[in-house]
Amino acid sequence: MPGPPFEGFPLTLSVPSSLPASSHPLAAYGWDEDFAKSFAPHARQGLTPGRITRVDRGRCDLAVPDGPGVRTVSADAALVATGDPVNVMCTGDWAAVDLAEGYVHALLPRRTAFVRSTSSKRSEGQILAANVDHAVIAVSLAVELDLGRVERFLALAWESGAQPLVVLTKADLVPDPVTLAHLVADTETAAPGVQVLPVSAATGEGLDVLSAVLAGGTSVLLGQSGAGKSTLANELLGEEVQTVQAARDVDGKGRHTTTTRNLMLMPWGGVLIDTPGLRGVGLWDAESGVAQTFAEIDRLAADCRFHDCAHTSEPGCAVLAAIADGSLPERRLDSYRKLLRENQRLAARSDARLRAEMRRDWKQRQALGRHMLERKGRPTR
Template identity: 65%
Template sequence: MTSDTPAPDRTPRPAPDPLTAYGWDAERAAVFAPYAADGLAPGRVARVDRGRCEVVLAAGPADAGPDGTVTVHADTRPARTGGDPEAVVCTGDWAAVEPDTPAGPVLRALLPRRTRFLRSTSSARSEGQVLAANTDHAVVVVSLAVELDLGRLERFLSLAWASGSRPLVALTKTDLVPDSTYLVADVEAAAPGAPVLPVSAVTGEGAAALAAELAGGTAVLLGQSGVGKSTLVNALLGAEVRTSGAGRGNVGKGRHTTTARELLPLPGGGLVVDTPGLRGVGLWEADEGLSQVFAEIEELAAHCRFHDCEHHAEPGCAVLAAVDDGTLSHRRFESYRKLLRESAWIASRTDARLRAERAREWRRREAAGREMYERKRGKGHRKAF
């Protein structure tokens, strides 16, 4: 080393704040200021599983994990929140935590969510459930190893758009399909406005492009069991972090392996929430999402003769005309109508005013039906004996 070469700086530097890698920024710091004044610590919920809640803290207690994760006491049961799904803590939430209590760290409050993926559960009560919060990307994972269900894809995308996150579609297991060109085209037609990326964890196809799309934000992976979410997470992380199930037979179906929603940092920046496979995904507050997924139908509806056209049998219906001439596929139109009906039914169950309006509408239709029947029979008609 020459005399004019500067000596290396050996001044100890503090470890980087764990929350920075988890998305902490000036906007969240400003929102958290009142909680800081009360002596609470900020944290991000990294995992919720069977009543347990793990939170990443900027400065956790001595028994915190190397990434700052601690187990905190939090009520994760919807029944304790008056049935309000928005009040239940979930993976991705930003929280105010009291780190030092005799019982250990306690979650005291949740910060307002920028986005949240909210679905209706498959229970008869049609309760809402937040699957992930504060996500920037909603990745709908679809396997090409089985027959495409475009209706289910449109359902997932409707909720993804409604969540406030940016949707994209990851088509997995492309290595099992000799030519996926026509399959990709079908998915693109069902997912207007959402990037569609074919990926393979075996060959590495599309993995770099997907990682680039997700860098710098928080993404949630959504899909049925066996579509390859855990394998995709391992490809993004560059390590076997998630256990993936082997395929069954030669049909390319994986096994359900993920049991909890967990927030995982990506090596190139950003985070991903791996979720368990979803058997059923009911719509919840998804009207805006439906308008995005079926944008071409909404555009056609603007040209119907009647502004309140229901696209059933009304004269001058531009939507039905498009179905008749083949401009709009019958499958897509029926999917749109089905999801609209479901969305209206869910809303009617959760809003007393809408329930009353729905009842009045049914009574109006019944009265109109009876009137039409009487007209067909003819006034004054009496059965002769």
């Protein structure tokens, strides 16, 4: 049943659908011609477009047109839901809203979606942000650089369809420029094709460059608790909108200062989605994202002698040759294998056919192992 009308907001006429997207009140929120075309069937039903700015406890806030301006309304987020945990309302979604009845009729098709796996044993996905142009991965320089975690975030970011950007926060805590340059170079090695930018909210270093990169689009801010995301969000938004708490001195980890995913306007254009700190970043159907993150390994693999080379001990393996001559860090190959195995395990848990294939392969390896032991005259069980 439709929910109650929006409370506290007088109803206004929606903006004519013929209005150019660039002149639309929601243009600052990312509204454009393509979204207008997707919305056209809903406009004919008298519905109003809105962008979801927050989802919390079964409710969502949306930015909707209000004459030439924009206002915020609230609706029941459970009104558009399916059995698919990924296909639910999320911050960044565009929706078709019935202002008179006060509920959301439908979500517009997403361009991009940042999804991670949950800790659930059912192998469910959790969508963190939708219709994002830039995925900003915040990494604190107050603690030891964890390149494996950076690669994990990058795999999900590439898979989402957004352009990743790695921001090394708290750069003022690394006063030696040579050391800072090495940290940037190490991160660039783990993030081929991705801009790596050291920034400091304390000194302002790098913030102007970051602001220019993010202007005009939708960006999502990702990272662990204590990575400085809330401080960075306040700098990008030009005001103190997020509470900031100090990280623990022992391990640099912070408390969750952001508890919901919020979409906010940036003063120079574009919008920012801030997210709570992520302690667990599980892959979710991210095979192509892993391949993009380790693009140099895929390029090398094309020159291997065998097309199904596992890059372990095969003759003519171009990947192992690159490790031997130092052009490919062994850590990269180890991380690549780890993420591929994780992604395959997740797929196997949700794909009965793949599970059967993996069990069959495992049985074949067991049979081969027993055969080799018998040839050596050793007893087998």
